[in-house]
Amino acid sequence: MDRYKFLIMALLAVMSVTACDSDETGGGLRNPSDLMSFTFEGDEPVVAAPEEEVYYTLKIEYAKGLASAVASLDGKVIEGSEMSWEGAPVEVVYEFAYVVQGAQFGQTLDFVFTATGVDGYKQSVDYPLWVTANEGEFIVSIPDGVPSRIYSNENIAFAVSVSGTNVLKSFVVTKGDEQICSKDDFTATEKLYTHQFEYVPVTEDIGKDVVFHFVATDVKGNLAEAYYTVNVLKADIVVKALYSEIFDTSMSINGTTDYDTVEGNVTTYVKTEFAPANIVRYNTLTTVDSATGEEVQVVGAMEGCAVYDNDLSNIKYSSDGVDVCLSKYKDSRWTEITGAYLWYRKAKGGWFRVDGIKLHDATSLKLTYTQSTPNGKIKVDYSLDGGTTWTEIIATSAVAKTHEQKFTLPQTAETISLKFTENGGTEHVRIDNIKLMEVL
Numbered sequence: 001m002d003r004y005k006f007l008i009m010a011l012l013a014v015m016s017v018t019a020c021d022s023d024e025t026g027g028g029l030r031n032p033s034d035l036m037s038f039t040f041e042g043d044e045p046v047v048a049a050p051e052e053e054v055y056y057t058l059k060i061e062y063a064k065g066l067a068s069a070v071a072s073l074d075g076k077v078i079e080g081s082e083m084s085w086e087g088a089p090v091e092v093v094y095e096f097a098y099v100v101q102g103a104q105f106g107q108t109l110d111f112v113f114t115a116t117g118v119d120g121y122k123q124s125v126d127y128p129l130w131v132t133a134n135e136g137e138f139i140v141s142i143p144d145g146v147p148s149r150i151y152s153n154e155n156i157a158f159a160v161s162v163s164g165t166n167v168l169k170s171f172v173v174t175k176g177d178e179q180i181c182s183k184d185d186f187t188a189t190e191k192l193y194t195h196q197f198e199y200v201p202v203t204e205d206i207g208k209d210v211v212f213h214f215v216a217t218d219v220k221g222n223l224a225e226a227y228y229t230v231n232v233l234k235a236d237i238v239v240k241a242l243y244s245e246i247f248d249t250s251m252s253i254n255g256t257t258d259y260d261t262v263e264g265n266v267t268t269y270v271k272t273e274f275a276p277a278n279i280v281r282y283n284t285l286t287t288v289d290s291a292t293g294e295e296v297q298v299v300g301a302m303e304g305c306a307v308y309d310n311d312l313s314n315i316k317y318s319s320d321g322v323d324v325c326l327s328k329y330k331d332s333r334w335t336e337i338t339g340a341y342l343w344y345r346k347a348k349g350g351w352f353r354v355d356g357i358k359l360h361d362a363t364s365l366k367l368t369y370t371q372s373t374p375n376g377k378i379k380v381d382y383s384l385d386g387g388t389t390w391t392e393i394i395a396t397s398a399v400a401k402t403h404e405q406k407f408t409l410p411q412t413a414e415t416i417s418l419k420f421t422e423n424g425g426t427e428h429v430r431i432d433n434i435k436l437m438e439v440l
Contacts, residue, residue, distance in 0.1 A: 036123040037061040050102040058094045065118040069094045088118040138164035140226040151235035152201045162193040166218040174213045205232040236439035243357040243436040247340040248304030283317040314356035323350030334372040341432035344422040351421040362438035363409040369434040374400040376429030384413040
């Protein structure tokens with residue numbers, strides 16, 4: 001109830017306590033000393049809820065003696081409210097209790113108490129009561145961790161929970177000014193509800209904060225609500241996936257043949273454990289069997305590599321030969337990287353290079369890769385002339401995450417080379433999940 005309703009009721013109460021000073025029996029104005037006195041004992045009920053019982057205790061005084069008192073509502077005497085006294089007492093205590101009805105929700109009930117003297121004189125006092133909702137929790141809940149920002153090619157789905165003390169009446173979801181969902185067929189006992197919310201961005205949402213409003217009401221007129229705002233970013237449209245590499249391999253990387261599946265084994269960063277020659281072996285698709293002289297597939301070679309036209313023959317890997325290698329050393333801290341990855345010795349400036357990535361006429365590109373060690377840095381350059389000239393794409397900070405960078409080539413070229421160089425920091429660096437895409 002707002003402050004104005006309280007103010008109105010307060011004024012009514014003041015008016016009622018002053019009571020009527022006229023003689024209801026027709027005797028005209030009476031001397032104030034001949035009037036009845038009504039004193040409310042205890043806390044006066046001002047606000048109540050349906051099904052709640054309210055209590056009124058009045059001390060009534062009248063010098064000529066009291067005969068009876070009664071309560072009425074809407075001009076009708078309330079059954080069972082009448083009390084009478086013998087012997088014409090000049091002071092009595094009148095008690096009255098009332099159970100508020102559900103149909104009276106939202107009303108102001110004006111209880112009128114009328115006392116009658118032994119001389120037939122009647123005087124009244126009234127006490128207004130505002131009927132509001134039952135006390136109790138009524139909430140609309142959105143789960144923690146829902147995204148505040150998504151790309152236009154992503155969807156959102158989560159459960160919105162509604163719970164209350166009273167039976168539910170309606171549930172409405174709006175997006176801005178548009179109602180997108182409503183429910184009003186709750187059962188006579190339904191106090192809990194779960195709404196499976198889903199959102200698929202549309203073109204008009206891109207670049208905007210999209211606001212969703214969830215509103216629930218119950219049969220007592222209570223309202224509960226929640227808001228959800230999500231910023232929709234324009235997603236890059238991938239035209240061609242030119243190159244990707246997760247360094248998946250069944251080759252022996254760290255001097256052990258079963259390190260693919262068994263944790264442990266490697267306990268030191270001894271240089272010989274991380275043989276750079278494995279990069280060359282990984283790049284070799286086929287070899288000649290010394291016994292038969294036949295060309296055979298190298299087991300594990302380039303298993304993690306993919307290119308746009310499925311032709312891996314142009315892809316060539318190289319490294320500084322000292323401080324970069326393929327590794328499979330496992331550590332629970334590196335949750336972003338599993339299996340094989342590139343390992344860089346800290347503060348040595350080691351580099352890894354991949355040549356021969358066909359561009360297929362692409363000039364608008366995006367590079368992404370995962371860096372797992374938080375305290376190491378990587379710089380990435382590209383070359384369009386086979387390594388004679390290099391241009392920086394990104395120099396990452398010492399943060400463990402998936403980095404991404406869009407860049408535009410100054411000219412068309414048949415192939416592109418990428419070079420990943422250790423760029424300072426206090427820890428060895430690990431990277432994986434390299435992707436080069438044409439985007440719009």
